[in-house]
Amino acid sequence: MPNLNFAVIGTGFWSLYQIPAWLEVGGARPVAAHNRTLSKARKIAQQYDIPRVYADPEVLFRSEAGRIDFVDIITAVETHAPLVHLAAKYKVPVICQKPMSTDLASAEAMVAVCRDAGVPFYIHENWRWQTPIRALKAVLEQGAIGAPFRARIDMISGFPVFANQPFLAELEQFILTDLGSHILDVARFLFGEATSLYCQIKRVHKDIKGEDVATVMMQMVDASGAEVTVTCNLAYAGNPLEREAFPQTFIFVEGERGSLELGRDYLLRITTADGTHLRRAAPPRYAWADPAYEVVHASIASCNANLLGALKGTGAAETTGEDNLKTVRLVFAAYDSANHDQVIHFQE
Numbered sequence: 001m002p003n004l005n006f007a008v009i010g011t012g013f014w015s016l017y018q019i020p021a022w023l024e025v026g027g028a029r030p031v032a033a034h035n036r037t038l039s040k041a042r043k044i045a046q047q048y049d050i051p052r053v054y055a056d057p058e059v060l061f062r063s064e065a066g067r068i069d070f071v072d073i074i075t076a077v078e079t080h081a082p083l084v085h086l087a088a089k090y091k092v093p094v095i096c097q098k099p100m101s102t103d104l105a106s107a108e109a110m111v112a113v114c115r116d117a118g119v120p121f122y123i124h125e126n127w128r129w130q131t132p133i134r135a136l137k138a139v140l141e142q143g144a145i146g147a148p149f150r151a152r153i154d155m156i157s158g159f160p161v162f163a164n165q166p167f168l169a170e171l172e173q174f175i176l177t178d179l180g181s182h183i184l185d186v187a188r189f190l191f192g193e194a195t196s197l198y199c200q201i202k203r204v205h206k207d208i209k210g211e212d213v214a215t216v217m218m219q220m221v222d223a224s225g226a227e228v229t230v231t232c233n234l235a236y237a238g239n240p241l242e243r244e245a246f247p248q249t250f251i252f253v254e255g256e257r258g259s260l261e262l263g264r265d266y267l268l269r270i271t272t273a274d275g276t277h278l279r280r281a282a283p284p285r286y287a288w289a290d291p292a293y294e295v296v297h298a299s300i301a302s303c304n305a306n307l308l309g310a311l312k313g314t315g316a317a318e319t320t321g322e323d324n325l326k327t328v329r330l331v332f333a334a335y336d337s338a339n340h341d342q343v344i345h346f347q348e
Helices: 015-025 038-048 057-064 077-089 104-117 131-142 166-170 175-191 291-312 321-340
Strands: 004-009 028-034 052-054 070-073 094-097 121-124 148-156 194-202 213-220 227-233 250-255 258-262 267-272 275-280
Touching: 004 015, 004 057, 004 291, 015 028, 015 038, 015 291, 028 038, 028 057, 038 052, 052 057, 057 077, 070 077, 077 094, 077 104, 077 121, 104 121, 104 321, 121 291, 121 321, 131 175, 131 250, 131 258, 131 267, 131 291, 148 175, 175 194, 175 213, 175 227, 175 321, 194 321, 213 321
Parallel strands: 004 028, 004 070, 028 052, 070 094, 094 121, 148 227
Antiparallel strands: 148 250, 194 213, 213 227, 250 258, 258 267, 267 275
8 A cells, every 4th residue: 555645734842753653654654844933844844855844734735635645733732723624624634633622612623523524533642552551451451350440540750841842831721631631541541431520730830830730530431430540740840759750651450350550660560369470561662762752752653553544444543533532521521620629420
């Protein structure tokens, strides 16, 4: 099957890993790049041999529609909705970075406009594609610990995220939209949908606009009604922890016949009456990946491979717009819960 041609919209920090991840997977070739600062688009185009650059997204869509197979949107969240609407207008399949949008209503509109236009719409939600998280999911599905009844998913770090991504400090809604989108999606991936949710948030950094600490407790439909607690904390950002593990996610699951733990250095512990079985589920290493983001950058390639299969008709995408909308609803339900100090219930 021939390569698919695509356009990159947004040539900032994450494009430096998104583009080489596409090249790593193979089967897709960037032929156009957009950035509102044209010099940035030209720099990326030169680095990856991309023939055409644009500063105006509408000009890109008008010029490229009919000769590209999809667009990959890697821009700031507030630009996602208008860019997805442009993709629908020009009938171009679209992949969009998470978080999908700045609010639930616009996210719902993005899904609707692509559905009505018959345009495939996917979200680049790569966290669930991390090697150790996929390994933990496989153990759960094998039933070694029985039906889970309680779980905790933790992402706590002192990594200086604001150095690489200073815009994060300017977000009015930070930890739940940025990191919470990932971790709540992992909760759904592992344990199904939530029937209720309760959240508390805090802002510890006084020099940022949004919250940097969140604790979310959910009751899930699947997995015997498991209680799942999600903790996201970048309040330590810039202040090192004693044992920093960024960007690793730690997970502990209690089941009817044992427990399952994903810990530091990708170690997976399965404990039952037979004892504890230990194995390491390390991600692959790529020359283009930043070692500080190793497990995350490796998951970009896996996510891209899944979405490429859907675009080529050889597989099904996990993170469609329709599916990711369920994660978006959790994110904004968490804000509602925290702002009103109440439990949010969802219809089954």
